[in-house]
Amino acid sequence: SNEYKPLSPETLGARLGGLEAVTRAVGGNPEAWKVREVGDGNLNLVFIVEGEAGSVIVKQALPYVRLVGDSWPLPLKRAFFEYHALIRQEARDPGSVPEVLHFDETQALIVMERLQPHIILRQQTMEGRKVAGLGRTLGLFTARTAFRGSDLSMAAADKKADVALFAGNVELCDITESLVFTDPYYDAKLNRHTTPELDGLVADLRRDEALKIEVQHMKRAFTSRGETMCHGDLHAGSIMVTEDEARIIDPEFAFYGPFGFDIGMLIGNYLMAYHAMPAHIADKAACADFQEWILSVIEETWSVFRAEFLRLWRTERTGILYPKALYEDQGHGFAAEGAAEQLLGEIFRDLVGFAGIEMHRRILGLAHVAELDTIADVKTKARCESTCLKLGQFLVMNRNRLTGMDAVIAAARSAETG
Numbered sequence: 001s002n003e004y005k006p007l008s009p010e011t012l013g014a015r016l017g018g019l020e021a022v023t024r025a026v027g028g029n030p031e032a033w034k035v036r037e038v039g040d041g042n043l044n045l046v047f048i049v050e051g052e053a054g055s056v057i058v059k060q061a062l063p064y065v066r067l068v069g070d071s072w073p074l075p076l077k078r079a080f081f082e083y084h085a086l087i088r089q090e091a092r093d094p095g096s097v098p099e100v101l102h103f104d105e106t107q108a109l110i111v112m113e114r115l116q117p118h119i120i121l122r123q124q125t126m127e128g129r130k131v132a133g134l135g136r137t138l139g140l141f142t143a144r145t146a147f148r149g150s151d152l153s154m155a156a157a158d159k160k161a162d163v164a165l166f167a168g169n170v171e172l173c174d175i176t177e178s179l180v181f182t183d184p185y186y187d188a189k190l191n192r193h194t195t196p197e198l199d200g201l202v203a204d205l206r207r208d209e210a211l212k213i214e215v216q217h218m219k220r221a222f223t224s225r226g227e228t229m230c231h232g233d234l235h236a237g238s239i240m241v242t243e244d245e246a247r248i249i250d251p252e253f254a255f256y257g258p259f260g261f262d263i264g265m266l267i268g269n270y271l272m273a274y275h276a277m278p279a280h281i282a283d284k285a286a287c288a289d290f291q292e293w294i295l296s297v298i299e300e301t302w303s304v305f306r307a308e309f310l311r312l313w314r315t316e317r318t319g320i321l322y323p324k325a326l327y328e329d330q331g332h333g334f335a336a337e338g339a340a341e342q343l344l345g346e347i348f349r350d351l352v353g354f355a356g357i358e359m360h361r362r363i364l365g366l367a368h369v370a371e372l373d374t375i376a377d378v379k380t381k382a383r384c385e386s387t388c389l390k391l392g393q394f395l396v397m398n399r400n401r402l403t404g405m406d407a408v409i410a411a412a413r414s415a416e417t418g
């Protein structure tokens with residue numbers, strides 16, 4: 001029957017064996033396929049399927065949160081949103097995401113290109129290995145998906161239909177609304193900070209009225225400013241890399257939200273990696289060099305975002321916003337440039353706020369990051385985490401005052417390091 005059933009390595013061949021796109025990629029004899037479940041994320045099943053012709057990834061949603069178990073149901077339709085996000089991202093930034101080979105809505109599964117020999121970005125950086133071109137790839141991806149998924153570019157009817165489509169991703173948005181924007185700032189049940197040394201600082205943060213107000217302002221932007229289709233969960237586990245390539249995966253949290261959301265989450269993750277690095281690279285000089293590289297990636301991601309967004313503004317502004325007709329009599333090619341700069345300023349202020357909040361939730365909330373969680377020495381861990389918490393607070397509170405990414409980088413440098 002076609003009733004939904006979670007796959008296992010034993011049943012996967014029977015489910016996918018007859019599909020042309022799959023057999024073309026893997027080989028025609030499912031009996032000969034080697035299937036491994038490799039999912040290490042918080043939500044889904046992920047299989048690698050290898051055959052004589054090649055290999056693919058099969059990702060299947062479970063009807064609950066894998067990290068927590070069946071006490072937390074989660075709808076299968078997230079695979080539908082992931083599929084629709086992947087095809088839009090591919091159209092908006094070709095080559096940035098894995099190719100989709102097959103989608104089965106009832107089984108909540110996507111068969112996609114296996115990225116090989118890619119590993120997740122977090123694993124690469126924790127081993128002290130750089131990725132050439134990382135800032136450029138991520139800057140282009142975040143700018144292109146932001147611009148081309150918005151009213152700056154899309155036909156108004158298409159944008160509205162898309163906003164309506166992704167408005168159905170209620171439960172995954174609810175995860176972000178709770179786990180990112182709410183729980184870390186009070187004593188919520190699902191919170192866990194694993195370092196008791198942080199108790200005092202955590203209590204201070206949760207008493208900080210001004211901080212909580214600012215975070216709720218950012219949450220309001222998340223829930224109500226449907227400017228573009230965001231990836232929705234752009235952290236270092238949603239990026240797969242080699243020494244010189246990066247691809248973006250896992251957009252099941254996709255939603256219409258603020259222009260600065262994805263790049264903000266990403267920069268929060270870069271900053272946590274920066275501060276965790278001394279715990280992962282013993283040699284001081286090598287560590288300092290790697291930390292400088294992370295800061296250069298932050299700078300490049302934003303400068304490429306800015307440049308690409310401006311290029312698209314000049315060359316692809318076909319949507320209903322800031323229409324060229326309004327500026328034609330101004331007699332220069334870059335009409336409405338001032339508006340673009342103002343918008344980029346707003347995106348920057350938002351991204352700084354989202355970055356700070358992401359740093360808080362990855363230490364205080366349910367879902368942590370391995371860069372910090374795997375630090376065995378408790379004192380070192382507490383020092384890194386408290387540095388990130390304070391930097392996050394500084395970013396949220398000063399996002400409207402910081403003059404540019406240089407000021408964010410200066411704040412990261414001057415924060416106490418592990």
Ligand code: SR1
Pocket residue numbers: 042043065067175176179233366367
């Ligand atoms: C219950 S899901 C926890 C987190 O995992 C995902 O990757 C998202 O980041 C979410 O917030």
Ligand code: MG
Pocket residue numbers: 041042233238250
């Ligand atoms: Mg994910």
